[in-house]
């Protein structure tokens with residue numbers, strides 16, 4: 001089965017020579033991009049779709065979300081907007097609500113969020129656990145996440161839950177909890193931050209996860225300067241996410257090691273922290289990804305276009321850099337070469353915009369511009 005897309009006004013493929021093409025055509029065959037070129041030269045296919053000048057981009061790769069949760073924390077957000085500071089302790093509020101939800105309720109909430117994110121152009125999503133914080137609740141979160149994506153992340157080390165001493169909880173996370181969760185996870189993550197886990201604790205968690213066959217990623221530098229980025233680089237993590245507070249050595253280490261810096265500007269929007277310095281990272285040659293961090297505490301948005309608009313307006317990225325970070329950058333973060341671009345061989349995760357160019361994603365913030373999502377992703 002093949003489909004030819006004709007008269008694509010602007011096609012972003014991230015091809016090295018021609019990352020963005022005008023008046024393009026693209027052929028999909030058996031779920032993969034089979035051909036890209038000028039519209040007028042497009043080979044015949046079983047089906048043809050005339051895009052009448054609309055822009056086509058690769059589906060967004062949202063490399064950082066916490067979609068498995070119940071309840072919300074609107075009151076906390078309201079208090080923050082009135083001047084109160086964010087603290088990691090709010091996570092425990094969501095843990096309580098999540099534990100109380102039935103399997104069906106929780107799966108239904110995740111399904112609704114995945115549908116929401118899909119309708120805004122996301123075709124691959126990473127989903128973390130981290131609001132269960134006991135063996136069964138963490139394993140259940142990952143089982144549910146696994147119904148929606150292969151990119152599942154064990155985040156038992158999100159925060160020490162109420163009633164536990166840190167050392168005892170760490171032994172649980174790296175012992176029975178990891179054993180129950182590893183079969184359902186690809187990645188292991190830890191919140192390395194004052195108020196959550198320090199460098200030694202975070203290293204213990206990531207090493208244990210790696211020994212169990214999981215690949216490491218980390219929350220680092222969200223609320224203040226800290227050791228998380230250096231730890232990510234030391235362990236060869238795929239990504240260090242947040243990167244809001246970085247010193248010069250952190251930037252240099254990211255550039256040297258190729259660890260992807262995940263920027264999550266929905267968090268700064270919602271916590272009133274300063275936005276991360278994307279220009280400094282790009283200037284140093286760091287690989288940058290953009291993600292929603294969708295969670296009820298610090299960034300309750302499923303919208304990659306919203307994050308792109310923030311990246312352009314507040315992080316100083318060009319619209320094209322922001323789109324790159326939201327697609328190819330996300331794919332780097334998840335160590336995937338089949339998504340995030342539309343070169344021949346890529347999975348045919350195509351997003352058509354109701355607009356002539358990708359610039360409209362940030363030029364018209366809040367306008368639903370995703371006209372169609374063509375994806376084989378589950």
Ligand code: NIG
Pocket residue numbers: 066088090091094191219222267293295296297298299
């Ligand atoms: O990525 N930083 C840790 N985890 C989330 C916040 C979780 C919460 O407040 O519920 C984040 O921002």
Ligand code: FE
Pocket residue numbers: 064065066219293295
């Ligand atoms: Fe997060």
